Amino acid sequence: SRITVVLKQWYQRRVRGELDYSxxxxxxxxxxxxxxxxxxxxxxxxxEPKHIDYKTKGTEHRNYLxxxxxxxxxxxxxSRITVVLxxxxxxxxxxxxNHMKVIVGLFMNYTADVxxxxxxxxxxxxxxxxxxxxxxxxDEDAKKRVKFVSNDGIYNELPKDSVVxxxxxxxxxxFEPK
Numbered sequence: 443s444r445i446t447v448v449l450k451q452w453y454q455r456r457v458r459g460e461l462d463y464s465x466x467x468x469x470x471x472x473x474x475x476x477x478x479x480x481x482x483x484x485x486x487x488x489x490e491p492k493h494i495d496y497k498t499k500g501t502e503h504r505n506y507l508x509x510x511x512x513x514x515x516x517x518x519x520x521s522r523i524t525v526v527l528x529x530x531x532x533x534x535x536x537x538x539x540n541h542m543k544v545i546v547g548l549f550m551n552y553t554a555d556v557x558x559x560x561x562x563x564x565x566x567x568x569x570x571x572x573x574x575x576x577x578x579x580x581d582e583d584a585k586k587r588v589k590f591v592s593n594d595g596i597y598n599e600l601p602k603d604s605v606v607x608x609x610x611x612x613x614x615x616x617f618e619p620k
Contacts, residue, residue, distance in 0.1 A: 463509050470494055471506045473617040476514065478604035480524040484558050485514065486600065487525045490608055493619050507548060511556065522558040524600070528608045530564040559587045561599045563609050 463471065473493035478486050487510070494503050514523065565573070577585055589599050596609050605611025 463506055464513075467506075468499075468502070470499065470619070471503060473619075474503070474507060474510065475617070476510075476523075477606060477615055478613060480558070480599075480604065481601050482522075482558065484522045484524050486604060487511075487514075487523050488528060488606060488608070489525065490528045490617055492529075493617060504548070523556055524558050524561065526561045526563060526596075526600070526609065528563050528606075529566060529569070530608060530610075557587065559589055559599070561589045561591055561596065563596055564592050565590055 470493055473490040474488070476485050476487050480486055489507075494500075496503065511523070577588075580588075591599055593610060596605055596611070603612055606613045607616045
């Protein structure tokens, strides 16, 4: 609808104008990062929520995601991205349900024009209920772009050499909490 387009444009201008994480990024936010490419050459955005306390830092993480995506969109040759939500090691106790709804909503609505797919790796069985609620708010195209994988199943969605260590891949990159 027209109101959605106007709100999206306003928010994108706000993010570009007010947020700047190009210097002095809080360390925990760097658990959300671009690394490698999928089989179609799209950049992969990795999110490791187990390193973020969403109860106290959820708003800042959401703002960082917006900034990171907007910044990447402005860079050359970045028309689409693949997002991996690496839930291995994440517990229901350190994942805020409302924030997870915001993250999925962000990628399914705000960034629908840039997100190729959302790969959710090793989703805890209790979070399955969250997905059932969230999926009611998504259209069929958005639902098709969400892929649930576990362990070796990630290789059906991403080239093996592009999978980082937190998802059991050969790329040795790891986020190191302080």
